[in-house]
Amino acid sequence: MKVPFARPSCTGNELAYVREVIESGWLTTGPKVAEFETRFAASVGAAHALAVNSCTAALHLACEAAGVGPGSRVVVPTLTFTATAEVVRYLGGEVILADVDPGTGLLTNETLGQTLERERDIDVVIPVHFAGRAARMRGDTDDPGLLDLCDSRGLRVIEDAAHAFPTSYECQAEGRVGNLDETISCFSFYANKTMTTGEGGMLVTNDSKVAERVRRMRLHGIDRDAWNRFTTDSATWEYDVIAAGYKYNMPDIAAAIGLAQLEQAEEFRSRRQAIVEQYLDRLSGTPGIRLPEVSDSIDDHSWHLFVVMIEDDSPRDRNAFIEDLAERGVGTSVHYKPLHRMSCWSAPKDVTADRYPGAECWWRGCLSLPLFPSMSQAELDHVCDSVISVAAQRPVVSTTS
């Protein structure tokens, strides 16, 4: 049996809504995008949602709206996808990598605090809600959260929520990721994410000035988009360009898929959680494997990823595990090789591995198992049996490092 690492579920109204768009004759950004934005904003409790063609685009626009430019210094956790950092570089800013907690892979007050101690003149912090679990944004006076720390130092916060729809913050009063007043949040609808538009993203904010800037900058800096010009009675050709913007708008075809996915988002999340509960149950006690820490409320988590740790004293290391699982037809992935290990991000001389003990510990052992809503019981059984049988094998020394 073969079990892929991820498989998109397009089991709802995707085809019907795409058909509607095609038959309407309006394929680019138009009424379906507007409807998708309204519904997405309502689902996270935000005032504004702006659809774009990737989360990378959303992060870029968020940084631009937050004023990142030459001379800006932006903290990014080293355990993330390169997109979180590259957008800062696009704008001429400097990326400052921070360590993460070795148990959760998240930026914490402790790891951010260490970075702020070491580095001067930070402007912006981009926490990543890794794997679908929210970083701790708010705390109390004894144990403040990331946002408390950033607020006290006057730092802007942009949330990389690529993995985090629908995720709730640990503190119930904060609600869903995307609804905080102080931040801009960026979601991904890439094909393997918790909901997809093929490629796509959403920027969410409660700040109307940020929303206005992003609305212009996502489409060349033009003050009226094509749908707006097409549907008003005044002269349809007339527009102004207020800045050199980007071509990041989402087309209606993608939004049609997004609307259908949004209708199923709760169902997808519960199905992912049910699979996780089986993994936790079936794999508990497997020698050499540590299961992910689950916060008090398992249903706050979007469960984009299920990452197990192959322990340092396991007879088979992480890379040997991947090879053995591949031989049994089980697709896996690694989230992530930290940015400080990538040549693009390790270029400054002081970016060395010993500065990031938490991420190093995570990276040595992390292994993401298949997790997608349409996973059948037979597929789940096969993954669990394969993991257990690989863990029981005799030691092997892997050839890769």
Ligand SMILES: Cc1ncc(COP(=O)(O)O)c(C=O)c1O
């Ligand atoms: C943490 C994180 N941030 C940003 C992105 C970029 O998302 P997109 O592919 O939608 O641009 C990804 C994509 O995998 C991601 O995992």
